[in-house]
Each structure stands twice: as C-alpha cells, then as structure tokens.
Amino acid sequence: MRTRIRNTAVVLVTTLLAAAAALTAPTPANAVVGGTALTPGQAPYLVSIGRSSHFCGGTVIGATWILTAAHCVAGAAPSTLRVRAGTLTHASGGWLVEVAEVLPHGSYNPSTIDYDLALLRLTKALPLGTGIATVPLAANGNDPTTGTARVSGWGATTSGGPLVAAARIVPVPIVGRAKCRTEYGATVITDRMLCAGEDAGGKDACQGDSGGPLVLSGVLVGISSWGRGCGLAGYAGVYTRVGALRSWIDAGLSGTRLAAPRPAPAGGAPAPGTAR
Secondary structure (H helix, E strand, C coil): CCCEEECCCHHHHHHHHCHHHCCCCCCCCEECECCEECCCCCCCCEEEEECCCEEEEEEEEECCEEEECHHHHCCCCHHHCEEEECCCECCCCCEEEEEEEEEECCCCECCCCECCCEEEEECCCCCCCCCCCCCCECCCCCCCCCCEEEEEECECCCCCCCCCCECEEEEEEEECHHHHHHHHCCCCCCCCEEEECCCCCCCECCEECCCCEEEECCEEEEEEEEECCCCCCCCCEEEEEHHHCHHHHHHHHCCCCCCCCCCCCCCCCCCCCEEC
C-alpha cells in the first residue's frame, strides 16, 4: 500500500539526499482531505513555502521566523525559497518574502522522518497585524492525547491529486501514541511524533500540506509531516510534536544552536508512509 510524505517536492529532495533509502522512506503528503475553504482570519499564521510554485506549508511564529518540516527544506539553499503570507491563495496576494537562513533540526532523519522540524529566518519582517499573526507554541513537554485539532494548507484533497488554489482547513481528533503505534508500528512512531485523524478516515492532511500547522485550542501542537495515503481508515496523519522539540525551537529563535541529541539506538524501522 502506497504511503506519502506531505509535500510534492520532498520526493525529489529525498532522492537526491537519501537515494539509498528511497524505496523504504516515507513519502511527503500534500493537501487537506475532507476540509472546507479557509476564511479570512481563520488561520493568519499559515504561510506558503515555494520556489517557482508552492510545495510546502509553514507557520508564522515570529515576524522573521517560520516553522516548517525539515523534509521540506533540508539541503535547500535559502536563496531558492520564498514565503508568501497573509493570503488564502498560494500563488498570489499577501506578502512574498525571501529566506535568509534554513535551520533544519540536526537530528532529522529522512528515512524515518524523525525530528522533522526546521526554522526559516526571513530576510525582512512580516507586517504582523495586517492579515498575518503568530500562533502560540505548545509548552515544552506538551503531549496532547485528546481533543480536536485543526490542520490547514494548500495540499491535495485526494491522495495523488493536484494542489488546491485556495487554502483549506479540517478538524482532526488527536490519536493517542499507543494507538498510532498499533497502526504504523511501535518503532515507527517516535516520541517526537503526534498523530491525528478519524478512525473512519476521510479527514487528513495530504501532499502539499507538509510543514503546515496543527493547532489545538489556539496552540501550535504539531507540524504536518507524513502518513500512509491521505485520509485512509485506520491510519492517522503523523505530525512533528512541537512540545517535544520546544527547547530546540527556542534556542534557534534566540540565536543559540543546540547540539543534535545522540542518535537513537539502531533497530528503528523506516516510516511506512510518505512525507506530505
């Protein structure tokens, strides 16, 4: 069964940077499945990340800082990236800003999609308060097990489908890690991952939504990362858990660069899905 990472460009990036693992690596995902059109002011923190066109989402966490997935930008030259904010359409409107620095997490693993987090520092500040706003970050250690979160983006509405022109949003219930491990495998879902989705499927992030926000009660708890298919019954979407990596985020924002943690012991399995 095919799985995916949630962005259309990640397949190329993974091929170039991790060709040896390409057959087993999870693939990125794209657009929101089962959602509705985003309305003005509903997710003012959502941004599009692109080169000549959109390929990943991101979240405004400061006037000059965007949080996204490492699989979207690892290995990319900052000068090749553009961030569009303050618009519901990824190809027009709002503010288009260049990227000064790309900071993927030092322990990001393209085979397992663990530590799938990156910071982008912009060349100039976004005009906060003009249709653009930051979103609070989950506290250090935050690990939600219940509640309904919302994921938004310009990803596909069906697995393998085209991106949408206007952003969409969908509610997805948080899935406990123990249950998510029964779906994907105990060694696949790490403590840095958070799962969300309907048991019956039909609501999920998809290709093109990678790097976008998962927000619970007004707080950013996850970053769209990977999953099996899009909206498949019995397979929740997988997100990078912000609360697990909050100290790394804070260090990056302050100009400090944390040393990468020691790698996990050998034996972990590749994620059986695709990055979005």
